[in-house]
Amino acid sequence: MTPRLPTAVLWDMDGTLVDTEPYWMAAETPLVESFGGTWSHEQALQMVGLGLEDAARILQAQGVRLGVGAIVAHLTDEVLGSLAREGVPFRPGARELLHGLKDAGVKTALVTMSMRRMAETVVDLIDFDAFDVVVAGDDVTRPKPYPDPYLQACAALGVDARSTVAIEDSPNGLRSAVASGAVSLGVPLMVSLTGTGAHALWPTLQDRTTTDIADLYTAHRPEGAA
Template identity: 45%
Template sequence: MTDPAVPGEAARPAAVLWDMDGTLVDTEPYWIDTEFEIAERHGGTWSRAHALNLVGNDLLESGRYIREHMGIDLPPEHIVEELLDGVVARVEQEVPWRPGAVEMLAALTAAGTPCGLVTMSYERFVAPILSQLPPETFRVIVTGDKVEFGKPHPEPYLTAAAALGVAPADCLAIEDSNTGAKSAESAGCLVLVVENHVPVLATQRRIFRDSLVDLDVGEVWAEQG
């Protein structure tokens, strides 16, 4: 962990690990709209409450939930592909960045702080978003189709930290959901929570902010007990 006693050097995380949906980009409305389209296309029923229950979840687990609660007789894997078709088409038209996210990424890059992306979205959805950022913005990218256990399991964050060669305890994770925050916290990360579409429970290892705009990572890091 960075030594706060080093003269002239503020304590900072060794790496910052970013969630994507709802944190880096506000794509949750894309997912929700697509879910309602699937329900209409296949004669199912859906609600916003059900949609919000899926925020932050592993996609295949979401496919199982949709199959059960939407009442459509499709394999979860097929449901996931239909979801991805809908959201990829939308994000290729417009990437809805969260306020302050791109600026914060640029500041971290300039400071030499490595960033990793830890998302339960699949690679084909992530690619058009990352294409809008400078190359190597994220040194490590962990997607939902590359891990055995998705969030809230700690594997995604453990995988990202290991790939960066840093201890999870030296990482700051940025999340917007209970599912994601639990994953990061269970891995050992300090979690910066910026709530978006769903409320997030407070715990000892979660620090809350209203926005990423003009946010100083060093100040957040210094708050941990």
């Protein structure tokens, strides 16, 4: 079978496109401690890939006496501050693969549970027209691990989810992608992705090209996909 590219590639942001997870963790710890609580690295790892409102409720359970919206706004402001100071830390190979897909005419979407203002900040710092569609956490009713974010991105692109590849770094994100019908690729960063149902796990995107994406999609293309 001749390898063919998917109609679109759907990218998670935090931990997949950019390595911002340390920024989120650095924002969580002082917030919990400011209310007299404690926050461990293990607890922070459990937040990877969660919708921000769900994450805020966990922080409330740890004693943060703020509303969900206030917690989300505070964390987003802190991470945006880190991005402004430190720049956008792309994961190895991510920018290059994204650029190659755009050059090949493949549609792209950013599908993140971060707020739109943060997603747009990251997109604006990329030095080429990287994404056709951005779906953010405040755009969806049900966050990952529900399939809604990926299905919403596919609807906006005008493509069938089964004809796409989704790239994720978290168990919740992969469960969302798998449930949408996309060919799902896991690139782990901080947590194991074993048992998440991913069609493939790559240790890194470094040196991966559009040919690799075409091979992946062709090998796992769902029944009925374009």
